[in-house]
Amino acid sequence: MSQHACAGNSKVWFARTEQPSANAEGLVLRSPKKFRVHTRAYTDPAIFQAEMERIFAKTWVFVAHESQIPKVGDFQTSYIGLQPVIVSRGQDMQIHVMVNRCVHRGAVLCREAHGNGTEFNCPYHGWVYGLDGKLLAMSERREAGGYAEDFEAPEGLHRLPRVENYRGFIFASFNAEVPPLQQYLGRARTVIDRKLDMSPVGEIEFVSRPYVGRYQGNWKFQAENIVDEYHFMHTHKGFVQLQAKYGQTTGDFDVHKGGSAKSMRKVRFAGVTWDCVNGHGLVETPSGEIESYLTGEFADYFQGVHAQHGGETLASMTGKLTASIFPNLGLIHNQVRVWRPISPELTEVIIYPYELKGAPPAYNEGMLRSQERFYGPAGHGQADDVEIFARNQQGLAGSAVDWLILERGLDTDAQNDHGDYKGLTTSEAPQRALWREWERLMSAAQA
Ligand code: FES
Ligand SMILES: [Fe+2]
Known part of the structure; x- marks a missing residue:
């Protein structure tokens, strides 16, 4: 270690002291001769949270490859940022990408990395969803303090608005306005x-x-x-x-x-x-x-x-x-x-x-x-x-x-x-x- 590095105010050895901030302005410095990135872009928890919202929720994210789900009923679980998702092959061979979270009280529905089945059963209170995420059944719907006759049941799992496939690479986006995948790539x-x-x-x-x-x-x-x-x-x-x-x-x-x-x-x-x-x-x-x-x-x-x-x-x-x-x-x-x-x-x-x-x-x-x-x-x-x-x-x-x-x-x-x-x-x-x-x-x- 050089003398220079050891010299000076001992506060330099302390942990970073900036207040967490989601403001990303000024963290990338660019000029014709310089390209610098600020340390906070890698360390600040507020920046990390902002990345989930401004990057992972806004752009195309790879979620699975077609060869992982070749047959009806095949599924693969994945993530878009912190959000768990399920990629499944429906009865009509269509690929569905939906949030892996039960709409009842939020439990992660599918915990396996991959598998094959006819439906997804929530491990918490037993609600049942189809391969396309549609809610098929609510356990004990009317029994013992169940839901009212006119309860409006949700349609099913939250489905991602955009799913595209380039030569077997399946990408999904939470952003309905994202440009076409081929253009993006x-x-x-x-x-x-x-x-x-x-x-x-x-x-x-x-x-x-x-x-x-x-x-x-x-x-x-x-x-x-x-x-x-x-x-x-x-x-x-x-x-x-x-x-x-x-x-x-x-x-x-x-x-x-x-x-x-x-x-x-x-x-x-x-x-x-x-x-x-x-x-x-x-x-x-x-x-x-x-x-x-x-x-x-x-x-x-x-x-x-x-x-x-x-x-x-x-x-x-x-x-x-x-x-x-x-x-x-x-x-x-x-x-x-x-x-x-x-x-x-x-x-x-x-x-x-x-x-x-x-x-x-x-x-x-x-x-x-x-x-x-x-x-x-x-x-x-x-x-x-x-x-x-x-x-x-x-x-x-x-x-x-x-x-x-x-x-x-x-x-x-x-x-x-x-x-x-x-x-x-x-x-x-x-x-x-x-x-x-x-x-x-x-x-x-x-x-
Ligand atoms: S959280 Fe899934 S059925 Fe209750
Ligand atoms: Fe390497």
Whole structure:
């Protein structure tokens, strides 16, 4: 620790002293040369509450994937911010998204993560709802001090006004005025498209159980980090060293292509990043060696993908392709990742490894092994990252320093006609995407 850091008024070591305030004005400082975010944006409980109202209740939020609810009666529970929701498949195969809260006295209706049934029964007093959320029965309605003859029974669970599905990704919104989903996704759609087009039939399936974990830190650390190429060689140094020692022999189809740390750095620093409108951040590092895919172990499969989509797209698909889709969805490797804010300092992360429908089983299995190696409970990468998120939160708890610096690459990012900024691989462009949208939504609601 430097002398400078220890010097001065001892009050700098105290906890942050600002009064909680939902006023987000001035928490993001932007100029042509600077991009700074105030610590309070990660720590203030009033800001967290405002995020639930101004972001999670106002925009599209990913709630489930179609492959989780393929049949009539299937359901998956999820969250939009702090609000629990149920995503179900009705008798007519329609997808319904409704608030997972009994309209009687508010109990969470469905406590399972997923399942199949014909109705939802409230565990408290036994009210019954259909797969579409309609109230079907009120137990003992007229008995022993029951409801009056003319009691107006509610229709059922609160249904979300907007539900849309992009290639199996189901999003819902509490905001009836939210723009159409495809428009909202913008350039982030290219990542979904390319990931799914790796399947000969253009579909993915969630077949494995998810990895679920929590970390002691703000939800935005995960949203920022999944598209942060700058951290990899440092946070995951142990993994880089292992890779340097064992090279490709651990096998994961080049996902963590390495050999020496130097060659790993070269591969990882070769791509581009995106700061897209609506808060989505992307990383694209095309593979420079599609020939090896076209002639390798899964040649038939890759030749089929090549014939369908062409060489440039195959290079993109087989390279690194990552998205942080604002506010709660990530696509990386062969996984869909969802993060759920619980408090300013607590976040749940759910990692769903997926399979490419129609791809060779051995390829899907290899990708799953690769997931386990880096992201699984005994893996390298996720453990490194969540440790850093907790350190971030710890670092932000004191009051000595107010601002975080997010201007890496700002001078070299270039804006296109759609308003997206393209940066070099370790530019903090994808992180700035989040903060530009955060600022817009947080201050629009205040105005
Ligand atoms: S709270 Fe659900 S039936 Fe009473
Ligand atoms: Fe990481």
